[in-house]
Amino acid sequence: MAATAAELQTAHGSGSDHVDSHGHSDHPPSSTGLDSRKLVMWAFLASDTMFFGALIGVYMTYRGRSEAMGMGPYPYDIFDIPYTSVSAFVLLMSSLTMVLALAAIQRGNNRGLRVWLTATALLGAIFVGGQFFEFTMFVREGLTLNSNMFGSSFFVLTGFHGLHVTVGVIWLLTLVWMSLRGGIDQSKSLNVEIAGLYWHFVDIVWIVIFTLVYLIPYENVGNGEVTHSAEGAFHFITNAIRSLPF
Amino acid sequence: MASVAYPTPQSQQGAVTVQKPSSTSGLVSWLTTIDHKRIGIMYGTSAFLFFLLGGLEAILIRVQLARPENTFVDLQSYNELFTMHATTMVFLALMPMSAAFFNYVVPLQIGARDVAFPRLNAFSFWTFIAGAIVLNLPVLASLPGTFTYIFQQIVSSVPVLHLPWSQYVPDQGWYAYSPLTAPMFSGKEVDFWVLGIQLLGVASLAASFNFIITIINMRAPGMTMMRLPIFTWTTLIVSVLIAMSFPAVTIGLVLLAIDRLAGTSFYAPYALVNGQLVTTGGDPILWQHLFWIFGHPEVYILILPAFGIISEIIPVFAKKPLFGYGVMVYATAAIAFLGFGVWAHHMFTTGLAATPTAVFTAGTMLIAIPTGVKILNWTATMWGGSIRFTTAMLFAVGLVSQFVIGGLSGVMHAVSPVDTQHNDSYFVVAHFHYVLFGGTVFGLFAGLYFWWPKVFGRMLDERLGKLNFWLTFIGFNLTFFPMHFLGLAGMPRRYWSYGEQSGWWFWNSIASIGALMIAGSILVFMINVTRSMKSGAKAPADPWDAATLEWSIPSPPPVYNFLEVPQVTHVNQLWYDKYGDDHGGQAITPKPLNVIPAIEGDDHGVHMPNPSWYPMVASIGMLLLALGILIPNPHIQVLFLGIPVISLLGTVIIVLGVYGWAFEPASEPAH
Numbered sequence A: 001m002a003a004t005a006a007e008l009q010t011a012h013g014s015g016s017d018h019v020d021s022h023g024h025s026d027h028p029p030s031s032t033g034l035d036s037r038k039l040v041m042w043a044f045l046a047s048d049t050m051f052f053g054a055l056i057g058v059y060m061t062y063r064g065r066s067e068a069m070g071m072g073p074y075p076y077d078i079f080d081i082p083y084t085s086v087s088a089f090v091l092l093m094s095s096l097t098m099v100l101a102l103a104a105i106q107r108g109n110n111r112g113l114r115v116w117l118t119a120t121a122l123l124g125a126i127f128v129g130g131q132f133f134e135f136t137m138f139v140r141e142g143l144t145l146n147s148n149m150f151g152s153s154f155f156v157l158t159g160f161h162g163l164h165v166t167v168g169v170i171w172l173l174t175l176v177w178m179s180l181r182g183g184i185d186q187s188k189s190l191n192v193e194i195a196g197l198y199w200h201f202v203d204i205v206w207i208v209i210f211t212l213v214y215l216i217p218y219e220n221v222g223n224g225e226v227t228h229s230a231e232g233a234f235h236f237i238t239n240a241i242r243s244l245p246f
Numbered sequence B: 001m002a003s004v005a006y007p008t009p010q011s012q013q014g015a016v017t018v019q020k021p022s023s024t025s026g027l028v029s030w031l032t033t034i035d036h037k038r039i040g041i042m043y044g045t046s047a048f049l050f051f052l053l054g055g056l057e058a059i060l061i062r063v064q065l066a067r068p069e070n071t072f073v074d075l076q077s078y079n080e081l082f083t084m085h086a087t088t089m090v091f092l093a094l095m096p097m098s099a100a101f102f103n104y105v106v107p108l109q110i111g112a113r114d115v116a117f118p119r120l121n122a123f124s125f126w127t128f129i130a131g132a133i134v135l136n137l138p139v140l141a142s143l144p145g146t147f148t149y150i151f152q153q154i155v156s157s158v159p160v161l162h163l164p165w166s167q168y169v170p171d172q173g174w175y176a177y178s179p180l181t182a183p184m185f186s187g188k189e190v191d192f193w194v195l196g197i198q199l200l201g202v203a204s205l206a207a208s209f210n211f212i213i214t215i216i217n218m219r220a221p222g223m224t225m226m227r228l229p230i231f232t233w234t235t236l237i238v239s240v241l242i243a244m245s246f247p248a249v250t251i252g253l254v255l256l257a258i259d260r261l262a263g264t265s266f267y268a269p270y271a272l273v274n275g276q277l278v279t280t281g282g283d284p285i286l287w288q289h290l291f292w293i294f295g296h297p298e299v300y301i302l303i304l305p306a307f308g309i310i311s312e313i314i315p316v317f318a319k320k321p322l323f324g325y326g327v328m329v330y331a332t333a334a335i336a337f338l339g340f341g342v343w344a345h346h347m348f349t350t351g352l353a354a355t356p357t358a359v360f361t362a363g364t365m366l367i368a369i370p371t372g373v374k375i376l377n378w379t380a381t382m383w384g385g386s387i388r389f390t391t392a393m394l395f396a397v398g399l400v401s402q403f404v405i406g407g408l409s410g411v412m413h414a415v416s417p418v419d420t421q422h423n424d425s426y427f428v429v430a431h432f433h434y435v436l437f438g439g440t441v442f443g444l445f446a447g448l449y450f451w452w453p454k455v456f457g458r459m460l461d462e463r464l465g466k467l468n469f470w471l472t473f474i475g476f477n478l479t480f481f482p483m484h485f486l487g488l489a490g491m492p493r494r495y496w497s498y499g500e501q502s503g504w505w506f507w508n509s510i511a512s513i514g515a516l517m518i519a520g521s522i523l524v525f526m527i528n529v530t531r532s533m534k535s536g537a538k539a540p541a542d543p544w545d546a547a548t549l550e551w552s553i554p555s556p557p558p559v560y561n562f563l564e565v566p567q568v569t570h571v572n573q574l575w576y577d578k579y580g581d582d583h584g585g586q587a588i589t590p591k592p593l594n595v596i597p598a599i600e601g602d603d604h605g606v607h608m609p610n611p612s613w614y615p616m617v618a619s620i621g622m623l624l625l626a627l628g629i630l631i632p633n634p635h636i637q638v639l640f641l642g643i644p645v646i647s648l649l650g651t652v653i654i655v656l657g658v659y660g661w662a663f664e665p666a667s668e669p670a671h
Helices: A036-062 A065-069 A081-106 A110-140 A149-180 A186-215 A229-242 B027-031 B036-065 B075-109 B118-154 B188-217 B230-262 B284-318 B325-341 B354-382 B391-414 B416-422 B426-456 B462-488 B505-535 B573-579 B614-630 B645-663
Strands: B270-273 B276-279 B635-638 B641-644
Touching: A036 A065, A036 A149, A036 A186, A036 B188, A036 B230, A036 B284, A065 A149, A081 A110, A081 A186, A110 A149, A110 A186, A149 A186, A149 B230, B036 B075, B036 B118, B036 B426, B036 B505, B075 B118, B075 B188, B075 B230, B075 B284, B075 B426, B118 B188, B118 B614, B188 B230, B188 B614, B230 B284, B230 B325, B284 B325, B284 B354, B284 B391, B284 B426, B325 B354, B354 B391, B354 B416, B391 B416, B391 B426, B391 B462, B416 B426, B426 B462, B426 B505, B462 B505, B614 B645, B635 B645, B641 B645
Parallel strands: none
Antiparallel strands: B270 B276, B635 B641
16 A cells, blocks of 8 residues: 555554554554654764764865875866855755745645655756766866865765765655655655755755865965874864854 | 553454464564564674684684794784684674664563664664675685694695685774775775675664664653663663764775775875875875774773663662662763763874873773763662672673773773873783673673573573683683783784793783683583573573563563553662552562463564565665675776676665665555
């Protein structure tokens, strides 16, 4: 039956509030009153934060390293800030359409759900396509995965994020397909909500990456000094604290 | 409201509406099981087998070191032995044995019928097996070679066997420092290690999410967080540690794999370009940071479950509630929290600046406070209690005494000048074996003797158990205490052999005798288990007069665990049910425990989820994905990426497994 589809199964059967002929619920109330599937998504996102934290840490450790060593291409030579800003805007707008999709199904509007989910997936796909084009341009200008430390850390970090968006797009399209088969009604809005949690998280991570990688200006050091990576991270943190307004 | 009405078992209403899935025994039922109890038994069994393998590796190491200038195993094999001994013990023996207890005990302690996500649980187990296979394929291939080499030492005419893949046994040490893992200095063995650990990481992460949600969301009515049994608390905290620390090493391993497969230089300060060495700006120390940001919490991932186990055992056999339950919970949380801020004490000799060194020294010393609190609480629990020295209690008290020794040498290492002296010497080897053997292994054995009757419905023999304990205790101290002396005398760890003049042979031979004693104690345990299986006394539901809910149901528990979901009002609920109190904490007349017997083949209409193939299918996909990168097979060129065919097949199987899983009905539709 499609009605029980696409749910992580809990020990007490499906996550729906199905009440059987004996008049009792299919699953007992949870200790917190929240659905386990929603909680596990939050736990996953906490862990995923550490994944991105580690990658961002690696990027910040090597930030400025290529300039210090005189090994181009450098970020300020190669970044097209207006172009990436537009694709960042596209991704942030997809969070809005995601909210509209959830609001639609919570009101029982199946058509609205499909329209806004498709829009979200489309915006996500535009972002990934834009990233693919951007990568292609960078490679053409000489920045590859192993041309210098900037290239390695940049492609791994943004590529890991792009992979997240791609998984999200596939997930959203799966939800559209389920909805077309009548698998998502008002009582199953949680399916959409959980996908939404993931989607918003991936958007928020992009805000951090976009700021740290693209927006904060790169100093052209060029004195040939290579600092110890731990010291580099330490200096970055102390400099950041010093630059606080208080 | 559904949130108030708790389901009553259907049998009490005189109607059984749902048929249980047909296969409850046989191989298929184990391959498709999603029952937390069966998964727990499978975790425990495989962990014990890997414990034997890791132990065999340790014995070979000790035989090699038993006398100076020994050539019992060759240099390369020795590197492989210590690498695989550590990797096997940490990832394939101790962690999964803890996971066995999480799986079996936690749902029973909180009065649940299973974990929150039973199929995810099965996926964790099968992915763990996949990772173990990847790690140990070369080991299996090299075993004949190692043994024929050893026989050649005795009978010179025996030829040494070289099987394909036997040269791929990881030999870079369990923390795989760069540049030992750089392509310039290593071969495919590092790829086996990287992908094996990566799969084990996926398994651990999935399991950690499952247990966090199970404990937060599946508690019996009335069981508030501060009424959780203490072992469940440590499981929760360990799961949070896993969820937050494994990402660092996963990213570290991803970067290492990219370094090795795509030629980047994350950990390599130099690269070979057209036969010329060029500086790249990469930094080998970055690996150490990423590894130890995971590696130090990992130490607590290994020890806290053992702490939780003995925190259950000591009150039961001292017949007193745990002293300072709340403080114990906060101490565990404090250890876990502080554990994230001390990783660089493993790296004092890399030349950190003065400030980080001071910060990490102070942070490390702070951890001694909550740990000391725990030692005090266990001692105070026993103080004035009527103590029964069963085998489980002996192992628990053994932990308290032996862990203190390892803890104290740990405080010594917190001081960076001292650490600089001890680093990479046998003093460190002595320290972490006192923590991981004197702590974790003792705790796990205590847990095995404590919960064995519940799991298998038969008692273990106490006389053999006590022999097991004393052999372990004496053998352990004989093996590892002399290593303190060896370390201070300057013996570096990981040395294959040492000279006659070093003066190290005496304590080394003592340590080797101790290692054989430990092996003997494990043999006694296996005899005990075999005898218990064949002719052990039938275990009652509550053989120890214990305090937690798992002892209120039959041994072994029925598939649905609790026929009636328990109502919880107190922290030691079962003691309260049996003895009650006079509101002043004094026990009043004991009440007999009312155990509802399990009837074979009758599920009382309790609605349990169906077995499923999909978790194992997804795990097989993960295995193929990893193997495709490791073994020679055709590649398909997509843009700049060469994709191995087997990996592609693995990916397809993962996708099929996940979609099959998501769209599979959770349980058979009701009639």
